[in-house]
Amino acid sequence: MLNAIFITMGAMFISDFIMIIVFPVVFVVGGTISSPLIIVIARIIKQYVALNYHPVDKFYWFMFSTMLLAVVFLLLLLMVLQISLSQMDQYVRWIIASVILSTSLAVRLTKSSLTCLNIIYHEKLMV
Amino acid sequence: MKNPKLGITIIITGAFLFNLLFWQEQVAINCLVFDLFIVTSLFCLYPDAKNNRIVKYLLAAHLICIAAVIINNTMLSKLAMGMTLLLFFAFAEYSHRSAWFAGGSMVINFTLFVAGFSSLLRTSNLYRKRNLKLGKLIRFAVFPLFIVAVFFVIYNFANNIFSGIVADISNKVGQFFSSFFELISIERLLFLLAGMYLTGALLVRATGNKLEQSEAALSDNLLRIRENKRGINSSFLFDIVSSVMGRLAKGMMALKNENTVGLISLGLLNLLLVIVNTIDINYLWFNFTYHPGINLTTMIHEGTELLILSLVLAIIVLLFFFRGNLNFYQRNKWLKIGAYAWLLQNGILVVSVLIRDYYYIKLMGLAYKRIGVLVFLILTLTGLITVFIKITWRKTAYYLMRVNAWSVIILFVIGTTINWDVLIAKYNISHSDRITLDLPFLLTLSDRTLPVLDQHIDVLKKREYELNREAVSLGNCNGCIEKILRNWKDNYLQKQQQYSWLSWNYADAATIKYFDVNHNIIAGKK
Numbered sequence: 001m002l003n004a005i006f007i008t009m010g011a012m013f014i015s016d017f018i019m020i021i022v023f024p025v026v027f028v029v030g031g032t033i034s035s036p037l038i039i040v041i042a043r044i045i046k047q048y049v050a051l052n053y054h055p056v057d058k059f060y061w062f063m064f065s066t067m068l069l070a071v072v073f074l075l076l077l078l079m080v081l082q083i084s085l086s087q088m089d090q091y092v093r094w095i096i097a098s099v100i101l102s103t104s105l106a107v108r109l110t111k112s113s114l115t116c117l118n119i120i121y122h123e124k125l126m127v
Numbered sequence: 128m129k130n131p132k133l134g135i136t137i138i139i140t141g142a143f144l145f146n147l148l149f150w151q152e153q154v155a156i157n158c159l160v161f162d163l164f165i166v167t168s169l170f171c172l173y174p175d176a177k178n179n180r181i182v183k184y185l186l187a188a189h190l191i192c193i194a195a196v197i198i199n200n201t202m203l204s205k206l207a208m209g210m211t212l213l214l215f216f217a218f219a220e221y222s223h224r225s226a227w228f229a230g231g232s233m234v235i236n237f238t239l240f241v242a243g244f245s246s247l248l249r250t251s252n253l254y255r256k257r258n259l260k261l262g263k264l265i266r267f268a269v270f271p272l273f274i275v276a277v278f279f280v281i282y283n284f285a286n287n288i289f290s291g292i293v294a295d296i297s298n299k300v301g302q303f304f305s306s307f308f309e310l311i312s313i314e315r316l317l318f319l320l321a322g323m324y325l326t327g328a329l330l331v332r333a334t335g336n337k338l339e340q341s342e343a344a345l346s347d348n349l350l351r352i353r354e355n356k357r358g359i360n361s362s363f364l365f366d367i368v369s370s371v372m373g374r375l376a377k378g379m380m381a382l383k384n385e386n387t388v389g390l391i392s393l394g395l396l397n398l399l400l401v402i403v404n405t406i407d408i409n410y411l412w413f414n415f416t417y418h419p420g421i422n423l424t425t426m427i428h429e430g431t432e433l434l435i436l437s438l439v440l441a442i443i444v445l446l447f448f449f450r451g452n453l454n455f456y457q458r459n460k461w462l463k464i465g466a467y468a469w470l471l472q473n474g475i476l477v478v479s480v481l482i483r484d485y486y487y488i489k490l491m492g493l494a495y496k497r498i499g500v501l502v503f504l505i506l507t508l509t510g511l512i513t514v515f516i517k518i519t520w521r522k523t524a525y526y527l528m529r530v531n532a533w534s535v536i537i538l539f540v541i542g543t544t545i546n547w548d549v550l551i552a553k554y555n556i557s558h559s560d561r562i563t564l565d566l567p568f569l570l571t572l573s574d575r576t577l578p579v580l581d582q583h584i585d586v587l588k589k590r591e592y593e594l595n596r597e598a599v600s601l602g603n604c605n606g607c608i609e610k611i612l613r614n615w616k617d618n619y620l621q622k623q624q625q626y627s628w629l630s631w632n633y634a635d636a637a638t639i640k641y642f643d644v645n646h647n648i649i650a651g652k653k
Contacts, residue, residue, distance in 0.1 A: 052335025053242045061242035105265050
């Protein structure tokens with residue numbers, strides 16, 4: 001949803017017609033297309049809890065990994081759709097920036113859950 | 128890292144230095160400057176590394192590669208320079224013996240750099256956490272943002288004046304960002320971050336790296352392990368053996384049965400290889416004469432690939448039989464003799480492949496793949512010798528992997544000292560009287576071969592004429608080799624003008640100087 005909001009705000013600078021449809025389209029299509037990412041993110045979370053670092057350091061690592069994953073996924077998607085970056089030169093910065101920003105905000109929202117998960121994992125190890 | 132503040136300062140300095148040295152430049156003398164900085168930084172942060180013998184050897188190898196980059200500036204020298212740099216850092220930061228594990232540690236370093244850097248920031252006290260309550264702010268903002276976005280779109284679509292104001296604001300914001308990006312290029316900013324990541328990942332040691340502990344548990348010498356008498360063994364290889372041999376793979380007689388299977392296998396394989404080697408020795412070693420009816424590609428090219436595969440498989444077969452307690456079995460004398468015979472025969476096979484490659488080079492000239500086969504044969508020969516050592520002195524597979532990795536690194540470093548493209552061009556042109564000159568291939572070689580091609584323009588023109596008569600054209604025109612080379616030269620010189628002294632290397636300097644002082648055909652007849 002955050003992604004959809006940012007892409008909509010980015011699209012406001014493109015044209016009036018796209019503006020009205022871009023939000024629901026991004027919300028539905030984006031959600032469907034990026035759903036396989038859950039598998040990869042689950043793997044990253046497993047790594048996150050097992051890392052031998054302070055929870056704060058681990059969180060920044062998780063945030064960076066997720067942002068990288070989102071950008072790589074976006075670039076792969078563009079490649080699969082045979083859209084070159086030069087072809088959409090004027091939009092690409094907005095799209096990548098919105099993906100990075102929304103992913104980082106989304107991860108920030110999950111910080112307390114991740115911290116709890118980390119505590120549970122380490123308590124289990126102690127038992 | 129003992130001094131986090133120093134670490135952070137070095138990483139930030141490294142990022143700016145990387146940006147200054149490599150932005151829109153090619154890897155050349157600039158890598159020497161960056162290397163001086165990063166190697167000095169390493170010894171400042173990890174002073175104990177100076178006492179490590181492997182680190183000293185790797186530093187020497189790395190310096191050879193740097194020299195090769197500055198003199199030859201080939202892709203191979205750049206790759207080897209990167210590889211030795213990574214290994215040098217890995218051995219300096221961790222206690223490893225094998226290049227495989229050291230490589231793995233560097234992968235971990237690169238993966239966990241963000242966590243490591245955050246840890247440095249936290250422990251250095253440079254960064255004080257401020258209670259911004261960002262999470263709370265985001266949670267409050269999501270829903271209003273969503274509603275505002277929707278209504279914003281609707282009002283913008285419905286009200287022309289509002290739409291005009293939005294367009295005005297968006298234009299001004301757009302202008303601000305475009306002037307901002309003119310001042311600070313986003314690409315350059317990303318390049319700076321890449322430099323920071325590279326410097327940091329090289330210097331910040333990952334915590335909790337289990338590879339160090341894993342390697343510490345491994346030994347070069349094989350130890351006899353008493354297996355459970357009931358034959359319960361859970362290894363993957365044991366599963367394969369037991370699925371074929373059934374009950375014979377278990378119990379008191381398991382080792383004897385395995386020895387018998389090994390003897391039969393090696394006996395049959397030796398017999399098979401004797402036949403193949405006899406044919407090769409008789410036909411290829413002593414009685415080979417080339418005549419146009421022979422399909423060289425099938426005989427030499429494809430044959431070589433299959434023989435290389437069989438050599439690799441041979442090493443795997445021996446590793447399988449000598450993986451465990453069969454090494455300590457008292458009646459393994461004949462199995463060992465069979466293995467030695469098999470190794471010797473594979474050595475003969477290496478010579479056969481070498482002769483095939485020799486004929487191919489003699490008749491068709493030098494090319495990357497043909498040189499690659501020679502390199503591979505040296506590595507295979509080293510592999511066979513190390514397998515011999517493993518069987519005789521009861522070494523582990525870890526030893527085999529470790530020693531062979533070092534042989535690859537040594538060969539890689541030696542390979543950087545030669546400018547292969549120039550060697551190929553010189554060899555092929557100087558032997559053009561007896562080999563078929565592959566002119567399209569010569570035109571794909573590096574820019575540094577231009578002087579060689581220019582010096583032998585008559586040979587090239589003659590070959591082009593022959594190709595044109597066979598209805599083969601270079602660059603969609605006949606008799607235009609001079610034009611192609613002149614365009615190539617012009618593009619090359621134009622590209623070189625864009626670089627500063629940071630991209631200086633001997634190979635390019637010599638090529639530019641050649642075109643400055645010479646009056647040859649593609650130099651434009653000054």
